[in-house]
Amino acid sequence: xxLENGTLVVVADGExxxxxxxxxxxxxxxxxVRDVEETDIPPTREQGADRPGRTMAxxxxxxxxxxxxxxxxxxxxxxxxxxxxxEKLQRPGRARPMVVLADPRTMGELRRDMGEGLRRHVVAxxxxxxxxxxxxxIEKTIRDAEP
Numbered sequence: 001x002x003l004e005n006g007t008l009v010v011v012a013d014g015e016x017x018x019x020x021x022x023x024x025x026x027x028x029x030x031x032x033v034r035d036v037e038e039t040d041i042p043p044t045r046e047q048g049a050d051r052p053g054r055t056m057a058x059x060x061x062x063x064x065x066x067x068x069x070x071x072x073x074x075x076x077x078x079x080x081x082x083x084x085x086x087e088k089l090q091r092p093g094r095a096r097p098m099v100v101l102a103d104p105r106t107m108g109e110l111r112r113d114m115g116e117g118l119r120r121h122v123v124a125x126x127x128x129x130x131x132x133x134x135x136x137x138i139e140k141t142i143r144d145a146e147p
Contacts (some may be wrong), residue, residue, distance in 0.1 A: 003026070003029050007099060008034075009021070009138070010098060011130050011133075012102045012131065014078055015078060017131070021034050029139045031138060039078055079110050083114050084113075087118050097123045099125075099126070100126070101127075101128060101142075103128065103129040
């Protein structure tokens with residue numbers, strides 16, 4: 001895939017994102033780090049001490065409620081905050097093409113949270129967990145991706 005100079009590349013999972021900018025042109029992709037943010041979301045077992053609740057069904061039967069997955073909720077909130085941040089970056093008159101690399105769950109959250117205006121600027125989506133890869137690996141992944 002070819003990238004225009006100035007294309008933004010977002011690499012994300014549920015706990016970290018990197019915002020990169022292409023300083024190259026065409027197949028000569030040269031990604032530069034613009035922003036990195038990471039959060040630590042503890043596992044659900046560390047966030048909740050109570051057992052799941054129970055409810056009385058009809059008659060004498062009881063039914064238990066499922067355990068709340070606090071880690072998944074934290075990752076969804078992180079993706080929502082990232083989508084808001086990207087919306088601010090892509091203001092009218094300053095909008096640029098954007099490539100998003102994310103694991104399937106984060107990609108789904110981002111798709112849901114991105115506004116129509118932001119989605120119009122996404123030129124490619126690449127599924128996978130690339131947050132802990134080097135920029136050279138990410139450049140190769142984008143170069144090898146189908147347009």
